[in-house]
Amino acid sequence: MSDTRERIESAIKRNKIMIFMKGNRSFPQCGFSAATVQIFDELGEPYETADVLSDPELRDEIKRYSNWPTIPQVYIDGKFVGGCDIVRELYENGELEPMVKSSAGASARN
Amino acid sequence: MDASEIEDMIARGLPGAVVEVKDYTGGGDHFEALVVSEIFEGKGLVERHQLVYNALGEAMRVRVHALTLKTLTPAQYQNRR
Numbered sequence: 001m002s003d004t005r006e007r008i009e010s011a012i013k014r015n016k017i018m019i020f021m022k023g024n025r026s027f028p029q030c031g032f033s034a035a036t037v038q039i040f041d042e043l044g045e046p047y048e049t050a051d052v053l054s055d056p057e058l059r060d061e062i063k064r065y066s067n068w069p070t071i072p073q074v075y076i077d078g079k080f081v082g083g084c085d086i087v088r089e090l091y092e093n094g095e096l097e098p099m100v101k102s103s104a105g106a107s108a109r110n
Numbered sequence: 111m112d113a114s115e116i117e118d119m120i121a122r123g124l125p126g127a128v129v130e131v132k133d134y135t136g137g138g139d140h141f142e143a144l145v146v147s148e149i150f151e152g153k154g155l156v157e158r159h160q161l162v163y164n165a166l167g168e169a170m171r172v173r174v175h176a177l178t179l180k181t182l183t184p185a186q187y188q189n190r191r
Contacts, residue, residue, distance in 0.1 A: 032176060063171075067160060068156075068159075068160070068163070069163050069170045069171050070163075070170075070176070070177070080156060081156070082155055082156050082159065083159070084178075085159070085178055085179050085180070086155045086156065086159065089155065090155075
């Protein structure tokens with residue numbers, strides 16, 4: 001397994017909400033990445049981001065890893081959730097909030 | 111790349127689908143697509159979008175910078191109207 005692949009797997013395991021994006025949460029470098037972090041900011045749960053622009057290997061590998069051609073890409077509880085459109089749709093129909101809350105509450109209940 | 115080219119590619123990859131693509135900046139690289147197909151029945155959003163991306167193949171990776179996707183089953187489409 002490549003190092004980049006290991007880094008991806010470790011990032012999605014360590015972080016309940018992991019966002020692979022262009023730029024970072026303070027300075028998103030693309031409108032779709034910006035819209036995605038804005039939604040997670042509104043939900044108020046902690047999340048981690050990785051900038052694919054500063055890491056071309058990560059940018060290529062995450063697309064292969066998820067079988068998904070675009071950035072941003074969001075993982076919750078180690079599972080691929082989708083890109084900006086899907087996150088927005090899940091947020092608007094109310095499905096995203098329980099996903100991030102149950103992810104945040106899972107360890108507290110055990 | 112123009113909107114009708116993308117429409118054709120998606121329609122070829124997903125036979126029977128109703129496809130509507132708009133170039134929303136006019137620059138030939140930011141598109142918005144509505145795809146209505148029976149094939150989406152019982153599938154989650156990730157799988158639906160992957161079907162559309164696969165229909166676009168290499169063009170999606172190289173020529174299209176951004177494609178906003180809405181994927182609906184015929185029943186969902188009826189309910190929306």
